[in-house]
Amino acid sequence: MLPPLLFVVILVLVPIVFIALYSVGLRSNIPGSPTSFSLADWRDFLTGGGGAFRGRFVYSIKITLFVSVVTTIAAYPLAYFLSFVARRHRYALLLLLLAPFFTSYLLRVIAWQIILNNNGVVNSLLWALHLRPRGSAVSWLIYSNFSVALVLFYTWVPFVALPIFVVLENMDHRLTEAASDLGASRSATFWKVTFPLSLPGVVAGFVFVLIPTTGEFIAPLLVGGPNNQLFGNSIQAFFGDSPDWNYGSVLALTLIVVVLVMMVVFGRFLNTDLRAGPGAGR
Amino acid sequence: MKATGRFGTLSLNLYFWAFVAFLFAPLVVLVIFSMNNNMTPTLPLSGFTTKWFHQAFSNGELTGAVARSAGIALTTAVFATALGIMASIGLMALRGRALSFAIAALLLPLVVPYISLAVGLLILLQALGTGPSLGAVVLGHAVITLPFAILVLLPRLRSLDPAMSEAAMDLGATAVGAFRLITLPLIVPALVSSGIICFVTSFDEFAIASFLAPSGKPTYPIFLYASARTPALLPDVIAIGAIVIAASLLLVAVAEGGRRWAERKLVGSGAAIENAVAEPTISLAGTQ
Amino acid sequence: MSPSDRDGVGKGEVSLVSLTKRFGDFLAVNAIDLQIPPGGFFSLLGPSGCGKTTTLRMIGGFEQPTSGQVLLDGRDMAGTPPSKRPVNTVFQSYALFPHLRVFDNVAFGLRRQGVTRAEVGRRVGEALELVQLTSLARRKPAQLSGGQQQRVALARALVVQPSVLLLDEPLGALDAKLRRELQVELKQLQTEVGITFAYVTHDQEEALTMSDRIAVLNRGRVEQAASPRDLYEEPANAFVADFLGVSNLMEASAVGPSGKGVELRLADGFSVEAQRGKLATRGPTKVVIRPERIRVEPAGSGGPNRVPGMVTNVVYLGSGLQLSIHLAIGRTVTAFVANIDEDTASTWAPGTPVTCHLPSTSLRVLGNEELSEPPPTARPPSVPEPIANGT
Numbered sequence: 031m032l033p034p035l036l037f038v039v040i041l042v043l044v045p046i047v048f049i050a051l052y053s054v055g056l057r058s059n060i061p062g063s064p065t066s067f068s069l070a071d072w073r074d075f076l077t078g079g080g081g082a083f084r085g086r087f088v089y090s091i092k093i094t095l096f097v098s099v100v101t102t103i104a105a106y107p108l109a110y111f112l113s114f115v116a117r118r119h120r121y122a123l124l125l126l127l128l129a130p131f132f133t134s135y136l137l138r139v140i141a142w143q144i145i146l147n148n149n150g151v152v153n154s155l156l157w158a159l160h161l162r163p164r165g166s167a168v169s170w171l172i173y174s175n176f177s178v179a180l181v182l183f184y185t186w187v188p189f190v191a192l193p194i195f196v197v198l199e200n201m202d203h204r205l206t207e208a209a210s211d212l213g214a215s216r217s218a219t220f221w222k223v224t225f226p227l228s229l230p231g232v233v234a235g236f237v238f239v240l241i242p243t244t245g246e247f248i249a250p251l252l253v254g255g256p257n258n259q260l261f262g263n264s265i266q267a268f269f270g271d272s273p274d275w276n277y278g279s280v281l282a283l284t285l286i287v288v289v290l291v292m293m294v295v296f297g298r299f300l301n302t303d304l305r306a307g308p309g310a311g312r
Numbered sequence: 313m314k315a316t317g318r319f320g321t322l323s324l325n326l327y328f329w330a331f332v333a334f335l336f337a338p339l340v341v342l343v344i345f346s347m348n349n350n351m352t353p354t355l356p357l358s359g360f361t362t363k364w365f366h367q368a369f370s371n372g373e374l375t376g377a378v379a380r381s382a383g384i385a386l387t388t389a390v391f392a393t394a395l396g397i398m399a400s401i402g403l404m405a406l407r408g409r410a411l412s413f414a415i416a417a418l419l420l421p422l423v424v425p426y427i428s429l430a431v432g433l434l435i436l437l438q439a440l441g442t443g444p445s446l447g448a449v450v451l452g453h454a455v456i457t458l459p460f461a462i463l464v465l466l467p468r469l470r471s472l473d474p475a476m477s478e479a480a481m482d483l484g485a486t487a488v489g490a491f492r493l494i495t496l497p498l499i500v501p502a503l504v505s506s507g508i509i510c511f512v513t514s515f516d517e518f519a520i521a522s523f524l525a526p527s528g529k530p531t532y533p534i535f536l537y538a539s540a541r542t543p544a545l546l547p548d549v550i551a552i553g554a555i556v557i558a559a560s561l562l563l564v565a566v567a568e569g570g571r572r573w574a575e576r577k578l579v580g581s582g583a584a585i586e587n588a589v590a591e592p593t594i595s596l597a598g599t600q
Numbered sequence: 601m602s603p604s605d606r607d608g609v610g611k612g613e614v615s616l617v618s619l620t621k622r623f624g625d626f627l628a629v630n631a632i633d634l635q636i637p638p639g640g641f642f643s644l645l646g647p648s649g650c651g652k653t654t655t656l657r658m659i660g661g662f663e664q665p666t667s668g669q670v671l672l673d674g675r676d677m678a679g680t681p682p683s684k685r686p687v688n689t690v691f692q693s694y695a696l697f698p699h700l701r702v703f704d705n706v707a708f709g710l711r712r713q714g715v716t717r718a719e720v721g722r723r724v725g726e727a728l729e730l731v732q733l734t735s736l737a738r739r740k741p742a743q744l745s746g747g748q749q750q751r752v753a754l755a756r757a758l759v760v761q762p763s764v765l766l767l768d769e770p771l772g773a774l775d776a777k778l779r780r781e782l783q784v785e786l787k788q789l790q791t792e793v794g795i796t797f798a799y800v801t802h803d804q805e806e807a808l809t810m811s812d813r814i815a816v817l818n819r820g821r822v823e824q825a826a827s828p829r830d831l832y833e834e835p836a837n838a839f840v841a842d843f844l845g846v847s848n849l850m851e852a853s854a855v856g857p858s859g860k861g862v863e864l865r866l867a868d869g870f871s872v873e874a875q876r877g878k879l880a881t882r883g884p885t886k887v888v889i890r891p892e893r894i895r896v897e898p899a900g901s902g903g904p905n906r907v908p909g910m911v912t913n914v915v916y917l918g919s920g921l922q923l924s925i926h927l928a929i930g931r932t933v934t935a936f937v938a939n940i941d942e943d944t945a946s947t948w949a950p951g952t953p954v955t956c957h958l959p960s961t962s963l964r965v966l967g968n969e970e971l972s973e974p975p976p977t978a979r980p981p982s983v984p985e986p987i988a989n990g991t
Contacts, residue, residue, distance in 0.1 A: 031402025034395045034458065035417055041455040042420050045432025048439060059438060108331060111324040115316055123328075125568055130335045133560040134516045136536045137553040141338030143540065144345065144353045144550075151341060154355035188335065216317055245425025248518055252540055262427045269431045269523065279435075282428040293423050475695035478662055482682045482689050483760060484712030497699050578699045 046286065052279035059275040071280045083264055083281065090244065090261035093175065097182045098240045105187045105235055109194035110224075124195060127188045135185065139252045142181050146172040146253065173255030181249040186242075190235035197231025198224070237296045244289055261285060339557050346554035351547060364551035371548050377535035378552065381515050384446060384531060388453040388514040389507040395454065396461025396506055400469050403462075419459045426456065426519040434523045444526045452520040457510035464509065468502035469495070498578070501571045508567050512560070532556075610673030610686060611638035612763035612796035614659060619668035621654050628654045630820035631668065636764075636798055636813075638673075641790045643799045643807040646817035647843070652800045653692075653768055655817070659798065660689045660766050673763065683712075688757035689766040692773075694749045696741040702728070702752050703737040709760035727759035730789070747778050754789070764796040771806070783810055804844045808832065816840050834876070838886050838966055847888040848933045854881045854965065861960055867929035872905045872958055877965035886966040891936040893962035896923060899953035905960055909933075911952045916945065923948055925956060 051057045055068035074080045108127065112120045130138065145151040148167040156162040170176050205227070209219040247262030254260075265285065268278025316324060341353075346365070350358040368374055399418055406414055421429065433452050437443065472495065480490035518533040525531055530538070536553075539545035614636035621629040629651040636642045644652040657663040659670055661682035670677045677685055688709070697705050706724045715723070728734045731751035741749055750770055757765055767786075771779045787810045790797045801807050807814050808828045815825040816839070823843075824836040835841035838849055852864040852872075861875035864887060874887060899908065912932065913924035920938040927933060935956065937948060948954070 031399065031405070031414070034399035034402070035414065037395060038418055038420055038455060038458065041433065041436075041451060042424060042429065045429065045436045046424070048435040049428065049432045052435060057435075057439075059435075104331075107324055107327050111328045115321055115324050116328075125564065126332060127335065129561055129564050130339060132512050132564050133339065133557045134533070134536070134553070136516070136518060136533050136540075137342065137557060138338050140536065140540050140549065140553065141342045145338060145341055147353075149352065149354045151353070151355060158355055184335070184338075187331070216320065241423065242425070245427050247427055248537075251537070262425070265427050265431060269434060275431075275435065278431060282431050285425050286428050289423060289425055473693050473695055475691040475693050476697060478682070479689070479691060479695040479756075480697075480708070482660065482662075483709030483756070484683045485708075486683065489712070494697055 046283075049279045049283050049286070052276050053283045055276055059273065071277045075277070075280050075284070080277075083261075086259065086264055087261050087284070093179060093182075093260065094240060094243045094246075097179050097186070097243055098236055100179075101183050101186050101190050101239045102232060102236045104183070105190040106194055106228075106232065108187070108191040109198055109231070112191070112195050113198035120195075124192070127191060131185075131188055136248065136252075138185065139181055139249055142177070142184065143172070143253050146177050146180075148172060172253060173258065175258055177253040178249050178258045178260075181253055182239075182243055182246060185249075186239040190239050193234035193238060194228060194231040197228050197234075201227050233296060237292070240292060240296070241289055244292070245285055339561075342550055342557060343554045346547075346551045352543070353546065353550065364547040365555075368548040368551040373530075374535060374539075374548055374552055377530050377532045378556075380446065380529060381532035384450055384453065384521075385511045385515040387450050388457060389510040391450065392454045392457040392461045392510040393465075393503060393506045395458055396465045397503070399458070399462050400466040403466060404469060418462055421456045422459045426517075429456070430519040430523045433520060437524065444524050446525060446529060448524040449521050449531065452524055453510075453514040453517055456517070456520070457513050460509045460513065461506040464506040465499065465502050468499050472498060501574050501578075504567070504574075505571065508563065512563075610675075610763045612686075613638040613673050614764055614796065614798065615669075615671040615674075616655070616659075617669040617671065619655065619658060619670065620666045621651070621658060621663060622666040627820055629658070629665075632817075632820070632822055634815055634822055634825060636796060638763075638796050639794055640812035641787060641797045641799065641810055643801060643811040643814045644817060645801055645804060645807040645814050645843075647802055649819070650817040651820040652802075652817050656689075656766050656768055656798060656800050659764070660687055661685050662689075686763040687766060688760060688762040688764075689768065690750075690753045690757050690770050692768045692770065694741075694753040694770075696749055696752055696756075698741050700740070701737065702733065702739050702741070702744070705741065705752055706756045706759055708756065713760070723759055724755075727755040730758065730792075731755045746774050747782060750774070750782065754786075758793060762795065764798060765790075767797060767799045769800055769802070771801075779806070786810060808844065816843060818843075832890075834964070835888065835966070838888070841888040841964070841966065846891050846934045848891065848894070850887050850889075850931055850933075852885055852887050854883060854885045856882070859960070861963075862965060864963070864965070866907070866931075870907055870929050872907075872963060873960040874963035874965050875960040876963060878967040879965060881965055881967045883968060885968050888964050888966060889933075889958055889962050891922070891934045893959060894925075894933060894935040895957035895959065896925070896935050896937055896948065897955045897957055899955055901955045901957070903957065905958050905963075906955050907958065908953070908955050911948055911950050911954055914945075914948060914950055921945060921948055925954060927956060 048057065052059075053071060055071065056065055058065050075083055112124055112127075116123050143150070147153070148171075150172070152171060153162070153167045156168070157164045162168070201224070205223055206219050209223045210216075214222065245262050246260055247266050250259045250263050261281065262285070265278055265281045268274050268281065344357070345353040347360050347362065348357050349361040349363075403411065403414055403418075424432075430452070433448065434444075437448055442448070476494055477487075477490045480494045481487065485493060516533060517531075518537065521531040522534055522537070525534060536549060539549045614634075616632050616634040616636075619629055619632045619634075620627070632651075632655060634655075644655060646652045654663060658665050659672075659677075661677065661680060665678075672686060682689075697708065700708070703724055706727055707720050710720045710723060724737075725734065728737055731754050733748060733751050733755065736744060736748060741752065744752065753770070770786075771782055774782065783806060786797075786799075799807075799810065808831075811828055813825065813827055814831055816823045816831065818839050824831060824840045826834075831840060832844050835844065835847070838847070841847035842849055850866065852866050855863045855865050855871070857863070857879075858873045859875075861873050862879045862881065863871055864874050864885070865871045877887075878885075897906070907927045907929055909925045909927035911923050912926050915922040918939070920936055921944060923935045923937060925933055925935055933956065937944060939945070
């Protein structure tokens with residue numbers, strides 16, 4: 031028990047502490063540089079000249095929320111299909127849905143780049159079908175909000191469908207039978223019985239996409255334009271190309287805090303089975 | 313009354329299968345272009361060729377990156393699964409507040425955005441005075457895959473009748489013997505699942521690897537990213553990509569088929585088989 | 601598998617000395633003193649939560665006593681792990697190893713002891729024959745029925761020749777008919793094998809049927825330990841009286857000596873003589889009488905120890921009638937009338953005025969014990985109690 035705990039503490043908590051220290055100037059990545067407590071970088075980011083980063087933060091949140099909502103809505107019918115329509119083969123079909131998830135994420139983003147590119151599959155198809163003059167590409171297809179949102183949507187829908195599916199599976203199907211016994215139409219049964227009972231799964235799915243997407247930075251690198259970079263990209267820049275570990279730590283810590291807040295807010299709706307033993311909660 | 317009428321069933325079917333097509337389309341695109349006789353992946357197709365595969369395999373950097381990632385992923389899988397078993401056994405003995413606290417601590421990596429964790433680990437390395445290394449990548453990957461290992465192993469351990477270990481000891485086995493003879497064989501499918509999940513996650517991981525890997529030794533995702541911006545390397549990338557995708561899908565199919573087969577053999581045919589895919593408890597996630 | 605096969609093994613006598621177990625604030629077992637004589641069928645009987653399973657687990661070594669001792673054939677078992685005790689357990693869930701065949705399940709204990717392969721084969725064969733499962737040796741537990749699984753668990757525990765076999769409600773998961781069959785088989789098995797069986801159950805009918813001796817437990821204490829007959833006929837207190845069958849527990853006032861017993865005033869104008877139990881009691885007391893001992897007579901019949909009443913409810917049991925009779929003393933009793941002839945059912949229909957003769961040799965005075973809580977409601981014998989955890 032102890033070694034794993036220690037492992038996580040050292041490799042997660044300690045780095046976070048360091049990030050915090052960097053964000054207030056108590057450490058520096060430049061050897062020999064003086065260090066003293068300073069909230070200057072925080073002030074700059076929150077209220078001062080760091081407007082660009084604040085803007086990017088807001089933009090990231092907007093994209094994240096939009097993608098999360100759309101993804102969850104799109105995932106629901108998939109989960110419903112698996113649980114109520116595809117009864118016999120539902121686990122095999124679930125696996126089919128999840129299978130792409132197990133292939134390389136970068137490869138899939140690169141694939142979308144190929145598809146959406148200025149001379150990629152979509153555009154060259156349009157040219158071949160004479161729907162557009164050759165060489166004229168659809169501008170909003172790549173390096174745009176659309177491409178970033180599409181890639182994120184594409185990546186997360188199967189994963190969001192999973193908790194919804196689990197909840198629908200665990201739902202006592204006799205309740206829907208009882209509803210139709212009492213004369214409810216299919217639509218009424220769905221909206222008044224099935225859907226409300228499946229909400230915990232929906233919230234879980236929403237969180238499943240919300241949390242990782244908040245910190246996303248890979249998709250914008252490959253299919254995003256200069257105006258589509260997300261907050262994660264800013265963090266990346268401060269630790270890579272033009273290092274300013276102090277300012278970067280401010281952003282990194284902000285991201286951690288924002289995700290934690292989201293967790294707390296939405297965590298109330300989640301029901302972790304982990305504390306229960308076999309058969310509990312059924 | 314069935315849950316959906318004819319119209320509902322039809323439209324849901326259409327929606328589902330259209331979505332599956334949507335999901336697999338990019339993969340199919342990659343496979344097609346990996347055999348397309350054109351430097352640039354564009355339509356119309358230019359004829360079948362296998363030259364990209366030859367070129368890719370003779371690209372030492374590329375194959376080196378793949379091998380490096382495979383090695384890291386394998387190490388991560390073994391390490392994280394072993395830690396996961398240790399953690400799960402420890403968690404079984406806890407109750408109440410101690411249990412909640414321990415679980416929260418062990419699942420912590422799931423709620424920290426990978427980019428923040430990556431830079432945090434970079435800072436940690438610098439503070440320790442060591443620079444980037446492949447070992448650091450393994451440690452980073454192990455800490456983010458440990459929660460997955462626990463999420464797979466703990467429910468499986470919990471589902472075992474605790475009386476079985478007691479019975480084994482009642483009949484003369486030591487605690488270690490009971491674990492080795494009774495518990496371990498029964499969790500082998502879960503161990504394999506855990507290993508596969510950790511392997512796949514590590515193999516594909518970009519954020520932590522990009523900050524912790526030494527500059528001359530890229531992992532496969534790092535190499536992919538660099539190549540994606542270099543049109544000349546694109547065909548190689550696509551070729552290897554097609555292979556990786558095919559291998560991944562094959563792995564998933566084999567793993568699932570193998571798991572079902574193993575469980576059937578384990579407890580005899582005609583017995584109830586739980587489905588591990590649907591087992592995942594609702595958890596807090598982040599996989600990038 | 602007979603007693604003579606075992607060399608150097610004790611007779612299987614268990615002594616519990618002031619045995620106590622506390623879980624946090626909860627006192628599960630409260631300083632129990634109990635002797636389990638060797639070679640017999642002994643039951644620990646009691647309602648859910650009374651501590652019987654905890655006691656059994658302490659004998660087996662799966663729980664450590666908070667204080668007190670477990671002695672097996674005179675030896676203190678403190679510090680001895682289950683693997684080293686001459687005791688084996690049949691668990692409530694059977695706890696068979698699902699990945700091993702029946703043969704390997706049964707052979708498990710022998711193999712831990714390093715028994716030779718040939719010997720393992722011989723003894724496992726004997727054990728499977730004992731429980732009539734020889735043909736199923738190659739199957740896996742999931743392919744067996746509940747009753748068959750239970751027998752595998754038995755064979756597995758018996759093959760290592762313990763001095764004492766502990767059984768934790770092994771028949772709980774089975775349907776009524778199978779239970780009855782297996783009760784008989786278990787009893788026969790115990791007689792055949794000859795070792796001590798310590799059996800935990802909440803089903804009083806089961807305990808009465810199978811046991812040579814029963815300890816009735818309630819909230820961590822032994823209320824009474826005696827033979828089935830003594831427990832039923834001579835319950836020590838209201839709890840025991842009420843737990844085994846119907847007791848018709850009544851409040852009365854013990855006035856003074858009368859004839860061969862004591863005069864009890866049940867209510868104004870109604871006194872009876874009781875000749876069993878604590879006859880020296882004076883003042884408020886409890887008294888019990890079994891339903892089958894109440895003689896139901898037509899209204900107006902005279903004589904001592906008679907109370908008029910009226911039949912309020914009849915349950916047709918097939919073998920007889922269970923009558924609820926509201927007595928003139930303001931209390932309702934349950935009486936049992938055998939189905940002697942075809943008129944019986946119509947004779948005692950609801951609404952019939954009757955006279956209840958409470959024979960003095962059937963009235964048992966329990967004395968004036970303080971019960972902090974009323975005993976659990978008596979249930980008709982054939983309704984099984986739900987199985988609860990933590991007993």
